[in-house]
Amino acid sequence: MRRDIFQAIADPTRRAIIVLIALQAMTPNAIADNFKTTRQAVSKHLRILTECELVKQEQKGREIYYSLEIDKMKEIDMWLEQFRKIWETRFNQLDNLLSTIKQPKK
Amino acid sequence: MRRDIFQAIADPTRRAIIVLIALQAMTPNAIADNFKTTRQAVSKHLRILTECELVKQEQKGREIYYSLEIDKMKEIDMWLEQFRKIWETRFNQLDNLLSTIKQPKK
């Protein structure tokens, strides 16, 4: 099954999970405590996140700690880059326009 | 129907449409020429993009020109901000570590 990072962050629960484990690794049970869904549903989300390499696991006894692969998040950032160029350009254009208005030609 | 920007960019065709109209407004027919789907399918995507205000339309006679609402893209950027902080911190930590290795304690 083809997993895509953009499809992965489309679901609000998955985005919340990502935020939750961004700073510290957590077990599925601990994660599920923060939502009103079952642990199994969270487990499914974790599988999807793992499949697109947004999340990594570390087994400790019978517990599995999930944490965010922060580098993978940069892929979204990279996609945004092309638009960032556009909105910065537009901002500069607006800035120039405002300057022109403030300093009318003599 | 509740439309979400993250769900909007989840579909690869919609992402391609967004890129396509980022720099210049285009009509549905012109957009559809770039894909192997029907014009109606593209029209559906445009409706979804319009519903979450990622795209605006401008009617010109019988043609409708669609263009990107670049400011809306910033919402994704804002969500990424929290992770950007993390990966920049980690980068600095790595940087410090490398400096420490290069300059061993006397």
Added chain:
DNA sequence: TAATTGCGAAACCGAATAGTTGCATTTATA
């Protein structure tokens, strides 16, 4: 050793999704 805990996988279900075909409507053109 027996019971409990933490977990993933499978089967199932209703809703959403992305696509198609077939219209109707408005505008431009012959």
Added chain:
DNA sequence: TATAAATGCAACTATTCGGTTTCGCAATTA
């Protein structure tokens, strides 16, 4: 005015999605 072009909308369909329930397995604990 008749025809063609540009578009949106509705109905239908196959697939995917997010969720639950049930189960099995391995690790911990009583």
